[in-house]
Amino acid sequence: MIRQLPPPRLQRLPHTLAPLHRETWESYVSRLAAANRISHLVLHEHINNKHRIHPDPLPLLDAISNLSGHPRDRLLKALPDLRHPGLISHLPRSCELLDDGWQVQEACRLCLAAKGVFTEARHWVPKSTRLCLRHGRWTDTYHAQFDLRRLPEIIQAQRDHHRLVREHGWQTAVIAMRQAAAWCWRWWDSRRYHQRRDRRLKLLIPPGGGTYREDPRLLASSYPDIVALAGLLASPRLRGLPFTGNEQDFRLFISEVRTRVAPGYRYEAAGVADPLVRWIEEERYYRTLPNHPWPMPNEPRTHNPESLEQIVHRLNEFFDSDPDNPDRCASCGDQLKTSNPRTRFCSAACRSRDWNRQHQERKVRETASRSERRECPSCGVTWTPGDDRRRDARYCSHRCRQAAFRRRTADEDI
Incomplete structure (x- = not known):
C-alpha cells in the first residue's frame, strides 16, 4: 500500500543572514535572496503566493522564520514592521509598534561595511533623520550618499532637528519643517538670502558640475537654514511674538528671522507677496476666530x-x-x-x-x-454641517479621518 506523503512546507535556505537593527522585512528578504543567488522577486512571490505553500498559507513572520532559520522573537526584535499588538506582549518595552513618526531610509553604507554587509539595506528611522551622525554622510535620498564632514553646520543641523523633535514632538516638527521649507524656497526662488546656501553648495558640487531642484546636494545645503527657521516656528512662545500687540515683541521676531535664515530682512519693504508677510496676516486672522480651526498638534483640542x-x-x-x-x-x-x-x-x-x-x-x-449638529466618530467633537466643513462630512478634520482609516486598516491586517 502506497502512503501519501504530507504536503511540503517552506524549507530553510542554504545560506542565512542575521537581520539588521530596525531593518525592513523587504530589505531582509532581498538580502537573503542575494546571499542564496536567487532573484528577490522570485522569493517575494514565493512567500506571498497563497497557492504554493500547502496545506494553507503561512503568516509572513512564520514564512521568514522558516526561510532564515531564526526564531520568531529575534525577528520581531530586529524587524519592526512584523510586529503586531498580540506578538510583542512578551518582548522588551523597547520593541514598540511603529507609528507615523518613522520612515524607511537607506542605511549608511559605511555602517553596513563595519558590520560585514556589502549590499544595500533599508531600515526604519525617525522622520527627523537626514544623515548618519557617526560617519557624517547624507542618507535621506535613495542611492545618493555623500560626505558632509567639510560642512559641520549640516551635521549640527541634524542634532538640532533631533532636539526639536524631543522638545515639541514629531508632529509639530514636521509641520514647522514643511512651513519653513516653503518660506525658504520662496525666498531662494526670488534670489534673496541665498548666500549661505550657495556657499555650502559650492563645496558639495565639483567644479563645472550642475544641479537641479531635487538634487540631494541642494537639499543638504539648504538643510541648516530650514532647521533654524523651523525652530522658530515650532516654539509656541516665539511663534506668538508677532501677535502680542507689543512692538518690541514683533521686532524680536523679525530679528530672529534675520539671524536664523534671512540677513537684512525688512518687514516694511517686503511686500504683500512675501511668505512671512502673508503668514503673519493669515495667522492674525485665524487667531481672531473664536473657534480656532487649526491648532498645533501639541495644543489641546478645544473645538x-x-x-x-x-x-x-x-x-x-x-x-x-x-x-x-x-x-x-x-x-x-x-x-x-x-x-x-x-x-x-x-x-x-x-x-x-x-x-x-x-x-x-x-x-x-x-x-x-440650522439646528443640525453632527458628532465626529473619532474624537467626539460636534459641529454644524456647512459651517467650516462640508455638509456631508463625517469627521471634524483631516486628522480624525486619517486616524479612523489607520484603525480600520490595522484591524484588517490583524
Whole structure:
C-alpha cells in the first residue's frame, strides 16, 4: 500500500543572514535572496503566493522564520514592521509598534561595511533623520550618499532637528519643517538670502558640475537654514511674538528671522507677496476666530463652542468695533497714512482679511439658523454641517479621518 506523503512546507535556505537593527522585512528578504543567488522577486512571490505553500498559507513572520532559520522573537526584535499588538506582549518595552513618526531610509553604507554587509539595506528611522551622525554622510535620498564632514553646520543641523523633535514632538516638527521649507524656497526662488546656501553648495558640487531642484546636494545645503527657521516656528512662545500687540515683541521676531535664515530682512519693504508677510496676516486672522480651526498638534483640542449664538455675538462685537473712525484702518485698527476720506484700509492685505472676516460672518449667520449638529466618530467633537466643513462630512478634520482609516486598516491586517 502506497502512503501519501504530507504536503511540503517552506524549507530553510542554504545560506542565512542575521537581520539588521530596525531593518525592513523587504530589505531582509532581498538580502537573503542575494546571499542564496536567487532573484528577490522570485522569493517575494514565493512567500506571498497563497497557492504554493500547502496545506494553507503561512503568516509572513512564520514564512521568514522558516526561510532564515531564526526564531520568531529575534525577528520581531530586529524587524519592526512584523510586529503586531498580540506578538510583542512578551518582548522588551523597547520593541514598540511603529507609528507615523518613522520612515524607511537607506542605511549608511559605511555602517553596513563595519558590520560585514556589502549590499544595500533599508531600515526604519525617525522622520527627523537626514544623515548618519557617526560617519557624517547624507542618507535621506535613495542611492545618493555623500560626505558632509567639510560642512559641520549640516551635521549640527541634524542634532538640532533631533532636539526639536524631543522638545515639541514629531508632529509639530514636521509641520514647522514643511512651513519653513516653503518660506525658504520662496525666498531662494526670488534670489534673496541665498548666500549661505550657495556657499555650502559650492563645496558639495565639483567644479563645472550642475544641479537641479531635487538634487540631494541642494537639499543638504539648504538643510541648516530650514532647521533654524523651523525652530522658530515650532516654539509656541516665539511663534506668538508677532501677535502680542507689543512692538518690541514683533521686532524680536523679525530679528530672529534675520539671524536664523534671512540677513537684512525688512518687514516694511517686503511686500504683500512675501511668505512671512502673508503668514503673519493669515495667522492674525485665524487667531481672531473664536473657534480656532487649526491648532498645533501639541495644543489641546478645544473645538467645542457652547453655542452658535455666542459665536455670532462675539464676531459681531469684533467686526463692529469702532467702525466710524475714518482715521484708522477698518481691519487692523492702525492709523491711516493718507488723508483721503474714502480710504478704509491701510493695505491690500487688510482689505483681503476684512473680506474674509465678512465672509466667515455670513457663513456663521447662515448656519446659526440650522439646528443640525453632527458628532465626529473619532474624537467626539460636534459641529454644524456647512459651517467650516462640508455638509456631508463625517469627521471634524483631516486628522480624525486619517486616524479612523489607520484603525480600520490595522484591524484588517490583524
